[in-house]
Amino acid sequence: MVGFTAVFSALLAAQAALAGPIRSRTPYRVKDSHHVPRDWRRVGRAPGSHIIDLQIAVKQGNFAALEKHLYEVSDPDHPRYGNHFSADEVKELVKPTDETLDLVHEWLGDNGIVPSAYSSAKDWITVSLPVEAIEQLLDTEYQIYEHKEGGKVARAPAWSLPAHLHDHIDTIQPTNSFFRARAEKFDHVETPIYIDAQYTPSLNSTLNAVCNVSSVTPECFQTLYSTKGYKTQASDKNAIGFNNFLGEHPIRSDAELFLAKYRPEAASSAKDFPMYTIADGPGDYALTPQEIEDGTSKEANLDVQAIAGISWKTPIVSYSTGGSPPFDPSVSTPTNTNEPYLVWVQWLLSQESLPQIITTSYADDEQTVPKSYAVRVCNEFAQVGLRGTSLLFSSGDSGVGAYGTCISNDGTNSTQFLPEFPPSCPYVTAVGATKNFDPEVVAYRPAFTGPDGVSHGNYTSGGGFSNYFTRPPYQEEQARSYVENLNGLYNGLYNKDGRGYPDIAAQGLYFAYFWNGTEGTISGTSASCPLTGGILSLVNDALLAAGKPQLGFLNPWLYKNGYKGLTDITSGSAVGCGVDGFPAVEGWDPVTGLGTPVFPELVRLAGGRLP
Ligand SMILES: *[C@@H]1O[C@H](CO)[C@@H](O)[C@H](O)[C@H]1NC(C)=O
Ligand SMILES: *[C@@H]1O[C@H](CO)[C@@H](O)[C@H](O)[C@H]1NC(C)=O
Ligand SMILES: *[C@@H]1O[C@H](CO)[C@@H](O)[C@H](O)[C@H]1NC(C)=O
Ligand SMILES: *[C@@H]1O[C@H](CO)[C@@H](O)[C@H](O)[C@H]1NC(C)=O
Ligand SMILES: *[C@@H]1O[C@H](CO)[C@@H](O)[C@H](O)[C@H]1NC(C)=O
Numbered sequence: 001m002v003g004f005t006a007v008f009s010a011l012l013a014a015q016a017a018l019a020g021p022i023r024s025r026t027p028y029r030v031k032d033s034h035h036v037p038r039d040w041r042r043v044g045r046a047p048g049s050h051i052i053d054l055q056i057a058v059k060q061g062n063f064a065a066l067e068k069h070l071y072e073v074s075d076p077d078h079p080r081y082g083n084h085f086s087a088d089e090v091k092e093l094v095k096p097t098d099e100t101l102d103l104v105h106e107w108l109g110d111n112g113i114v115p116s117a118y119s120s121a122k123d124w125i126t127v128s129l130p131v132e133a134i135e136q137l138l139d140t141e142y143q144i145y146e147h148k149e150g151g152k153v154a155r156a157p158a159w160s161l162p163a164h165l166h167d168h169i170d171t172i173q174p175t176n177s178f179f180r181a182r183a184e185k186f187d188h189v190e191t192p193i194y195i196d197a198q199y200t201p202s203l204n205s206t207l208n209a210v211c212n213v214s215s216v217t218p219e220c221f222q223t224l225y226s227t228k229g230y231k232t233q234a235s236d237k238n239a240i241g242f243n244n245f246l247g248e249h250p251i252r253s254d255a256e257l258f259l260a261k262y263r264p265e266a267a268s269s270a271k272d273f274p275m276y277t278i279a280d281g282p283g284d285y286a287l288t289p290q291e292i293e294d295g296t297s298k299e300a301n302l303d304v305q306a307i308a309g310i311s312w313k314t315p316i317v318s319y320s321t322g323g324s325p326p327f328d329p330s331v332s333t334p335t336n337t338n339e340p341y342l343v344w345v346q347w348l349l350s351q352e353s354l355p356q357i358i359t360t361s362y363a364d365d366e367q368t369v370p371k372s373y374a375v376r377v378c379n380e381f382a383q384v385g386l387r388g389t390s391l392l393f394s395s396g397d398s399g400v401g402a403y404g405t406c407i408s409n410d411g412t413n414s415t416q417f418l419p420e421f422p423p424s425c426p427y428v429t430a431v432g433a434t435k436n437f438d439p440e441v442v443a444y445r446p447a448f449t450g451p452d453g454v455s456h457g458n459y460t461s462g463g464g465f466s467n468y469f470t471r472p473p474y475q476e477e478q479a480r481s482y483v484e485n486l487n488g489l490y491n492g493l494y495n496k497d498g499r500g501y502p503d504i505a506a507q508g509l510y511f512a513y514f515w516n517g518t519e520g521t522i523s524g525t526s527a528s529c530p531l532t533g534g535i536l537s538l539v540n541d542a543l544l545a546a547g548k549p550q551l552g553f554l555n556p557w558l559y560k561n562g563y564k565g566l567t568d569i570t571s572g573s574a575v576g577c578g579v580d581g582f583p584a585v586e587g588w589d590p591v592t593g594l595g596t597p598v599f600p601e602l603v604r605l606a607g608g609r610l611p
Contacts, residue, residue, distance in 0.1 A: 022111060022136050022137065022139075023110040023111055024107065024110070024162040025106075025107075025162060025164055026162045026163040026164040026165075027162065027163060028139045028160040028161065028162055028163070029160055029161070029162075029163050029166065030158055030159070030160050031159060031160055031161040031166055031169070031172075032158070032159060032171060032175070032176060032370055032372055033157055033158035033159075033176060034157055034158075034176035034177070034178075034370040034409075035157070035409050035410065035411055036145060036155075036157050036178065037178050037365070037367065037368045037409050038405075038407065038409070039147055039148045039149075039405075040145040040146065040147055040148075040153075040178055041145060041146050041148070042143050042144070042145055043143075043144050043145065043146045043152070044143065044144050045141070045142070045143060045144070046131045046142035046143060046144050046154040047131065048130060048131050048132035048135075049130050049131070049132070050130065050131045050142075050154060051128055051129065051130050051131075052128070052129065052130075052131060052134060052154065052174065053116070053126055053127075053128050054126065054127050054128070054129060054134055054172060054173075054174070055124055055125075055126055055172065055173050055174075055339065055342060056104065056124065056125040056126075056127065056169060056172050057123070057124055057169065057170040057171045057172065057173075057372075057373075057376045058096045058100055058101065058104055058122065058123050058124065058125060058168065058169060058170075059096055059097075059100050059123075059167065059168050059169065059170055060093075060094040060095075060096060060121075060123050060170075060379065061093065061094060061095050061096055061097050061100075062093050062094070063093070063094060063379055063382075065093055066090070066093040066094060066379075066382060066383065066386060067382060069085065069093070069386055070382050070385050070386045070427065070553060071473065071474075071556060073085070073386065073388075073552065073553075074385065074552055074553040074554075074555070074556040074557065075556045075557075075560070076556070076557050076560055076561055077560070082388075082548065082549035082552065083549075084386065084387055084388030084549060084552055085386045085387055085388075086387070087120070087349070087350075087351070087352055087387065090121070090349070090383050090386055090387055091120055091121040094121045094123050094379075094383060095121045095122055095123060096122060096123055096168075099168075100168040101122065103164065103165060103168050104125065104165065104168060104169065107162060107165060108125075108127065111136075111137060113127055113129065113133075113137070114127075115127055116128045119346045119349065119350070120346075120349055120350040121349070124342075124346060131154060134156075135156075138156065138159040138160055138161065138172065138175065139159070139160040140156040140158060140159040140160065140175070141156060142154045142155065142156045143155065143156070143157075145178070147180060151180070153174070153178070154174070155174060155175065155176060155177075155178065156175045156176060157175075157176045158176065159172065159175045159176065170372055170375070170376050171370065171372040171373045171376055173339055173342070173373055174339055176370050176373075177339065177368070177369050177370055177373045178368040178369070179339065179341070179364050179368055179369045179373070179421075180364050180368065181245040181246055181340060181341070181362040181363070181364060182362060182363060182364055183245075183246065183248070183298075183299040183361060183362055183524075183526060184361050184362065184363060184394040184395075184396055184397050184462070184524045184525045184526040184529075185298065185299050185302060185361065185397070185522055185523065185524035185526035185527070186397060186445070186456070186459045186522070186523040186524050187295070187298050187520075187522045187523075188450060188454075188456045189520065189521055190448050190450060190456075193213075193214045193510060193521075194445050194446065194448070195213055195214070196435075196436075196444070198436075198441070198571075199213060199436050202437050202438035203438070204438060206223060207220075207223055207224065207437055207438060210223050211223065211224060211437045213435070213436065213437070213509075213510070214510055214521070215510055215511075215512045215521050216507055216509070216510055216511055216512065217262050217309075217512045218262045218263050218309030218310055219262065220437075220507075221309070221310055221506075221507060221531060221535075222310065224437055224440075224507070225506070225535055225596065225597045225598065225599050226598060226599045226600055227310060227535060227538055227599045230538055230542075230599065230610070230611075231611060232312070232313045232314055232538065232541045233541055233542070233544075233545035233609070233611060234540075234541045234542075234544035234545040235313040235314050235315060235541065237544045238314050238315070238356055238537060238540055238541050238544055238550070239314065239315045239316070239317055239355035239356060239357075239537075240307055240311055240314050240315070240316055240317070240355055240356070240357045240358070240359070240533055240534065240537040241316070241317040241318070241319060241354075241355035241357070241358040241359075242303045242304065242307060242316070242317075242318060242319070242358065242359045242360070242361075242530055242533070243319050243321070243344060243358065243359070243360040243361075243362065244281070244282075244299070244300045244303070244318060244319060244320040244321070245320075245321055245340045245341075245344075245362050246299075246362070247281075247282055247291075247296055248282070248296060248297050248299050248300035248320065249275065249281075249282040249283065249284065249285070249296075249297055249300055249318075249320050250275070250297065250300040250301055250303065250304040250318050251286065251287055251297055251300070251301055251515070252270050252271060252284070253270075253286065253517070254301050254305075254513075254514040254515055254516070254517065255270035255301065255304050255305055255308060255514070256270040256271070257514045257517065257519075258270075258301075258305045258308075258309070258512075258513060258514040258519075259305075259308055259309070261519075262309055262512065263308065263309050263312060265312065266308055266309070266312035266313070269308055269312055269313070269316065270304075270308065273304070273308075273315065273316040273317065273318060274317055274318065275318040275320060276317065276318065276319045276320070277320055277322075278319060278320065278321040278322065278343065278344055278347045279321055279322040279323045279340070279343045279344075279347070280322035280323075281319075281320035281321045281322035281323075282320050282322070283320070287516060292516055297515065298515050298522060299361060299362075299526060300318075300320075301513055301514065301515050302361075302511060302513050302522050302524075302526060302527055302530070303359065303361055303526070303530045304316065304318065304530075305511075305513050305514065306511060306513075306527055306530040306531045306534065307359070307530045307531075307533060307534045307537075308534075309534070310531060310534035310535055310538070311533075311534035311535075311537045311538060314534075314537045314538070314540075314541060317355050319344060319348075319358075321340045321341075321343055321344040321347075322340070322343075323339060323340040323343050341377055341422070342377055342380070345377065345380040345381065345384065346380070348384060349380065349383055349384065354384065354387055354388070354389045355389065356388065356389060356390065356537065356540045356550040356551075356552075357389065357390045357392065357533045357536055357537050357540065358384075358389060358390070358391055358392070358533075359392040359393075359431075359529045359530045359532075359533035360391070360392070360393050360394070360422070360529070361393075361394045361524070361525070361526035361529050361530065362394070363393060363394060363396055363420040363421060363422060363423055364420065364421060365401075365405075365418045365419075365420060365421070366418070366419045366420055366421040366424050366466060366467060366468060367408065367409040367410075367418065367467070368409070368421075369421055371468045374421050374424075374425070374468050374469075375468065375469075377421075377422065377425070378422070378425035378426070378427055378428075378469065379427075381422065381425055381427045381428050382427040385427050385428075385552065385553030386553070388549060388550055388552040389552065389553075390429060390533075390536060390550075390551055390552060390553060390554045391427070391428040391429065391553075392428070392429050392430075392431055392529050392532060392533050392536075393422050393423045393425075393428050393429070393430050393431065393529065394423065394430075394431055394462075394524065394525035394526050394528065394529040395420070395423045395430040395431055395432045395433075395461060395462040395463055395501055395502035395525050395593075396420040396423065396461075396462020396463075396525060397433075397459050397460070397461075397462055397523075397524050397525055397526075398418075398457070398458070398459075398460065398462055398576045399458070399460035399461065399462060399463070399573070399574035399575040399576025399577070399581040399582075399591070400417040400418070400462075400463070400464050400490075400493075400494075400574045400575075400576040400577050400579070400581040400582060401416075401417050401418035401464075401576045401577040402418070402457060402576060402577075403447075403457060403458060403576065403577065403578055404578075405418060406418055406493075406576070406577035406578070415493065415577070416492075416493050416494065417464050417465075417490070417493045417494045417576070417577055417581075418464070418577070419464040419465060419466050419467060419494075419498070419501075420462060420464075421466075421468075423462070423501045423502065424464075424465075424466035424468065424469055424498075424499055424501055425466075425469060425499075426466075426469050426472035426499045426555075427553065429502075429503045429504060429553075429554045429555055429558070430463075430501035430502035430503050430504075430593070431502055431503070431504055431505060431506065431525060431528045431529040431532045431593075432461040432462065432463055432502035432504070432505035432508075432525060432528065432591055432592045432593055433461040433505060433506070433507070433508025433509065433523075433524065433525045433527070433528040433592075434461070434505050434506065434507055434508060434509075434528070434569055434592060434596055435507065435508065435509035435510075439569075439570075439571065440507070440567065440569055440596055441569065441571040441572040441584070442460065442461050442569065442571065442572025442573060442574070442584050442591050442592055443459070443460065443461045443507075443508040443509045443523070443525075443528075443572075444458070444459065444460045444461070444572055444575055445458070445459045445460075445509060445523065446458055458575055458576065459509075459523060459524070460572075460573075460574055460575040460576060460581070460591075461502070461505065461508065461525060461528075461572075461574060461591050461592060462502070462525060462574065462576075463500075463501060463502055463574045463581075463582055463589070463590035463591040463592075463593075464494055464498075464500070464501070464574070464582065464590050465479075465494045465495045465496070465497075465498035465499065465500050465501075465590060466495065466498040466499040466500075466501070467495045467498060468498075469498060469499040470497055470498060470499065471497055471498060471499055471500065472499055472555070474555050474556040474558075474559045474560070475499075475500060475503075475555070475559050475588065478559060478587060478588035478594075479499075479500040479588065479590075481587070482500065482585070482587070482588060482589055482590070483496045483500075485585070486582075490579075490582070493577070500588070500590045501590060501593070502525075502590070502591070502592065502593040503554070503555055503558055503559075503593040503594060504532060504554075504558060504566065504593045504594055504595070504596070504597070505528060505532075505569060505592035505593050505595060505596050506528040506531045506532045506535070506596050506597065507527070507528060507531060507596075508523060508524055508525050508526075508527045508528035509523045509527075510522075510523055511523065511527045511531075532597065535597045535599055535602075536551065536554070536597070536602075538599060538603075539551060539599070539602050539603055539606055539608060541608075542603040542606075542608030542609050542610060543603075543606055543607065543608040543609075545608065545609045545611075546607065546608050546609035548606075548607055548608065551606060557606070558594055559588075559594070561605050561606075562594070562602060562605060562606070563588075563594040563595065564601065564605055565597070565598050565599075565601030565602035565603075565604070565605045566594050566595030566596060566597060566598060566601075566602075567595045567596045567597075567598055568586060568587065568594070568595040569584050569589075569591075569592035569595050569596060570584050570585060570586050571584055572584050572591065572592075573591060574590065574591040
C-alpha cells in the first residue's frame with residue numbers, strides 16, 4: 001500500500017515533525033487509554049525510527065443518518081426495503097464536515113505532516129511517520145509487546161490529542177488496539193473421531209445415505225439444507241466473497257481435488273476465481289515448503305471449498321489482505337499496521353461494485369480492542385451493509401469464552417464471559433455452529449489429548465453478548481426474552497443489554513476438505529460461516545432471478561421473517577469459561593441464533609423464484 005511517494009513524503013514529514021516542539025492551539029489531554037490484554041507482555045521500547053502507517057479516524061459527518069437508512073432499506077416492512085445505496089451516496093453520508101477536516105489538517109500541517117492517503121470518504125487519514133514523531137504528535141510512548149503465542153507489535157496503551165480535536169477525531173490506530181485476527185478453526189483430528197453419546201443416525205434414509213458424522217460433505221449439506229437440485233439462474237449478476245488474513249491464501253489445486261470428488265460439475269470454478277491482493281497480502285501461488293510446515297492456508301482452503309461445494313455457479317471472489325503480525329520491530333522500513341480488517345474494509349468501500357455476500361472466519365476477543373476502535377470498524381461494516389452486501393462472521397469456537405481466559409480487561413480482573421469482535425458488531429450477521437443431523441444440536445467437541453501428547457481445548461459454537469454494543473432494535477424482543485428466561489443464571493458474567501450473537505447457524509464439525517493435496521477434516525464456526533454464505537448466495541440468486549434486490553444486511557429480515565425459514569436448534573449450550581454456558585432453547589439463543597437454513601423456505605419468504 002505504501003509506495004515510493006508515500007515513503008518519501010513520510011520521511012520529509014518526519015523531518016519536519018521532528019524539527020521543533022509540537023504546535024497546537026489547545027493543550028493536550030488524554031484521548032483514549034486501554035489496558036494491555038493479559039496475553040501480551042511488554043518486551044521493550046519501540047525503536048524511534050520504526051515507521052508506522054497511522055490511521056486517523058476523523059469524525060463522520062452523519063453516521064446517525066446512515067444507520068437510519070441501513071435499518072430502513074433492510075426492514076422488509078419498510079417501503080424502501082432493498083433500495084441499497086451507491087458508493088457515492090454512502091460516502092456523502094459519512095464524509096467529515098469541512099470544519100472537522102480543516103481542524104485536523106491544520107494540526108497536521110502546523111507540525112509539518114503531509115497525509116499519505118485518504119479513505120474514499122476521507123473519514124480516515126493515513127500518515128506514515130517514525131515512532132519518535134508519532135510519540136510527539138500524540139504525546140505518548142510506544143512499547144514493543146509480544147503475544148504469548150509469538151508475534152510482536154508496537155503499541156501505545158494511552159495517547160493524547162489537543163483538547164479542541166477530541167470531538168473531531170474518534171480514534172487513531174495503531175495505538176491501543178491489540179486486535180489479533182484469529183482463524184476460528186480446529187484442525188486437530190483425534191483418533192477415533194469424537195461422536196457424542198446422544199448421536200443416532202437419522203431414520204430418514206435419504207439423509208442417512210449422504211450424511212456421515214465423521215466427515216461431512218457438500219452432498220450432505222445440500223440434502224440437509226435442501227439446496228440439492230437447485231440450478232443457479234442469475235450467476236451473471238451475483239457473487240460471494242471471502243476474506244483471508246494472517247498470510248492465508250486459497251490453493252487452487254486443493255480446491256480442484258475437493259470439487260472433483262464432491263461437486264464434479266463445479267470443478268472448473270477452482271481454476272479462475274479472482275484473488276485480490278490487498279496491502280501486500282499473499283497472491284495466487286502453490287504452498288511453499290515453509291507454508292506446509294506452518295499449516296498455512298488450511299483456513300483459506302476450508303473457506304473456498306465450503307463455499308464452492310454449495311454455491312456453484314455463483315462466482316467466488318477471494319480477498320487476501322496483508323498487514324498481520326509478526327513484524328520485525330528492528331527493521332526501520334514502513335511496515336504493516338497490524339490492523340488488517342480496517343485496511344480491507346477501506347479498500348472494499350473504495351470499490352464501485354461489491355459481492356452480495358462476504359464471509360469472514362477470523363475474530364478476536366472484543367476486549368482486546370478499545371471501544372472507540374471497535375465502534376469505528378463496526379461503522380465501516382454498516383456502510384458495506386447499506387450498499388447491499390451481507391457480511392457474515394464466524395461466532396467463535398469457545399462458547400462463552402475459552403477456559404482459563406475469562407477475565408475482564410477493565411483493570412479489575414473480574415471473571416466474565418468473553419464476547420468476540422467483529423461478530424459482536426450489530427451491523428454484521430454472526431454464524432454459529434451445529435453438529436449431528438436429525439436433530440442438529442450445538443456443535444461441541446470436548447477437550448482431548450492427542451496421540452502426540454498435545455492437549456486440545458473444548459470446541460463449542462461461540463456466542464454471547466457484547467460489552468460495547470447495545471442490543472439493536474431488530475433483536476429487541478427475542479434477546480430480551482432470552483435474558484429474562486435465564487432467570488438470573490450467569491448474572492454478573494455478561495452484559496444483559498448487549499448485542500446478542502450469533503444470529504444464525506449451520507454445520508461446523510468435521511468438514512471434509514483438501515489441503516497439501518490430501519483429504520482431511522476440519523471444524524469450527526470457520527466452516528459454518530462460508531457454508532451459510534454459500535446457501536444465502538443461492539437465496540440471492542433466486543431473488544435476482546425474480547428481478548428483486550439481494551438480501552443485503554440480513555438481520556432485520558432474519559429476526560422479522562427469515563427465522564421462519566430456519567430450523568430452530570434447541571439442544572446443547574455454549575460450553576466455556578468452565579461452565580455449561582448459554583443454553584440453546586426454543587427461539588433465538590446466543591449459541592445457534594435463530595437456527596439453520598431451510599433453503600426453499602428462505603427463498604419463499606424472501607420472494608425469490610424457484611425454477
Ligand atoms: C428425508 O430428508 C429429505 C432431505 O432433507 C427430505 O426431502 C424428505 O422429505 C425426508 N423424508 C421424510 C420421510 O421425512
Ligand atoms: C464416514 O467417514 C469416515 C471418515 O472419512 C470413514 O472412515 C467412514 O468409512 C465413513 N462411513 C461411512 C458409512 O461411509
Ligand atoms: C490483574 O492481573 C494482572 C496480571 O496477572 C496483575 O498484574 C494485576 O495486578 C491484577 N490487578 C488486580 C486489580 O488484581
Ligand atoms: C505434504 O504433502 C507431501 C506430498 O504428498 C507430503 O510428503 C508431506 O508429508 C505433506 N505434509 C504435510 C504437513 O501434510
Ligand atoms: C472443557 O469444558 C468442561 C465443561 O465446562 C470443563 O470442565 C473443562 O475444564 C474444559 N476443559 C478445557 C481444557 O477447556
